[in-house]
Amino acid sequence: MDIGKNLEKMFSIEGKTVILTGAAGGIGAELAKGLARAGGEMILCDIAEDAVNKVADEIKAEGGKATGYRLDVTDFASFPEFVDKIDKVHGHLDVLINCAGINKRIGFLDYDEATYDRLMNINLKGAFFLTQEVVKKMIPHHYGNIINVSSHNAVGMLGGCSVYGATKSALTALTRSEAIEWAKFGIRANAIAPGHILTALTTVTWETPSRAQYLRERIAMQRPGTPDELVGVVVMLASEASSYMSGMMIHIDGGCLAGGTPWDYDTNY
Numbered sequence: 001m002d003i004g005k006n007l008e009k010m011f012s013i014e015g016k017t018v019i020l021t022g023a024a025g026g027i028g029a030e031l032a033k034g035l036a037r038a039g040g041e042m043i044l045c046d047i048a049e050d051a052v053n054k055v056a057d058e059i060k061a062e063g064g065k066a067t068g069y070r071l072d073v074t075d076f077a078s079f080p081e082f083v084d085k086i087d088k089v090h091g092h093l094d095v096l097i098n099c100a101g102i103n104k105r106i107g108f109l110d111y112d113e114a115t116y117d118r119l120m121n122i123n124l125k126g127a128f129f130l131t132q133e134v135v136k137k138m139i140p141h142h143y144g145n146i147i148n149v150s151s152h153n154a155v156g157m158l159g160g161c162s163v164y165g166a167t168k169s170a171l172t173a174l175t176r177s178e179a180i181e182w183a184k185f186g187i188r189a190n191a192i193a194p195g196h197i198l199t200a201l202t203t204v205t206w207e208t209p210s211r212a213q214y215l216r217e218r219i220a221m222q223r224p225g226t227p228d229e230l231v232g233v234v235v236m237l238a239s240e241a242s243s244y245m246s247g248m249m250i251h252i253d254g255g256c257l258a259g260g261t262p263w264d265y266d267t268n269y
């Protein structure tokens with residue numbers, strides 16, 4: 001039995017065009033590399049143009065396929081032309097990963113309208129309208145796969161994450177609508193809910209001793225995850241390994257949702 005060949009058949013995304021937003025970020029860059037290693041032809045989008053081009057260069061240097069693009073996910077009007085251009089170059093768009101996202105950790109009562117709108121626009125509205133454009137190109141091929149990067153905060157709160165959590169809960173709800181409205185077009189949609197992953201977005205939290213302590217107690221594995229620990233699940237979602245899965249959100253959180261570290265209980269171990 002050729003285990004490698006069997007796994008390759010199940011998990012390969014060779015020849016698939018993968019659009020990934022937020023591709024210059026801590027999580028996005030690792031997903032970009034991991035999906036390229038699984039055979040994906042990566043369309044890497046980020047507002048940080050130099051950084052996203054650097055990720056594309058790193059992938060090309062190791063023999064993968066990637067092109068970097070400057071795309072601001074709040075520039076909704078630019079989406080039709082951008083998506084059309086990518087579709088014409090590749091001939092088919094197969095996977096869209098909505099990963100661009102920001103957070104602002106302030107109290108519910110401290111939010112002003114501009115900050116509220118900024119989070120909503122980047123985390124939710126951008127994903128909504130970009131998905132709309134990409135799916136229009138997927139429908140004629142009767143094939144497509146949407147992966148939304150949600151968060152533990154879609155279901156569990158920390159304080160100071162009200163608007164962020166609302167965007168992620170809403171993104172998870174969109175995932176379910178996408179799954180049921182587009183199954184007839186051969187399109188699946190799923191989400192991942194990373195727990196506490198060490199990136200630029202979260203370094204400030206882990207560098208604050210009181211918050212790091214709070215988090216450790218709430219994560220069974222008592223440590224933050226690393227971006228590369230999300231890759232396997234995303235490859236599974238992007239590939240035929242998950243061909244009967246749609247409308248679901250997978251938590252990747254070191255045992256956070258499960259309950260974190262246990263209280264003291266009787267045990268011989």
Ligand SMILES: NC(=O)c1ccc[n+]([C@@H]2O[C@H](COP(=O)([O-])OP(=O)(O)OC[C@H]3O[C@@H](n4cnc5c(N)ncnc54)[C@H](O)[C@@H]3O)[C@@H](O)[C@H]2O)c1
Pocket residue numbers: 021022023024025026027028045046047048071072073074098099100101102122149150151152193194195196197198199200201202
């Ligand atoms: N790090 C975590 O613990 C964690 C946990 C759960 C979910 N997430 C989600 O994962 C995703 C990636 O987070 P990360 O930790 O890698 O953060 P990050 O800050 O490292 O990366 C975010 C990326 O999004 C890009 N971006 C910001 N505004 C943009 C815009 N208007 N248009 C296009 N790109 C834009 C940034 O340039 C950056 O490259 C986010 O959606 C975040 O909410 C992160």
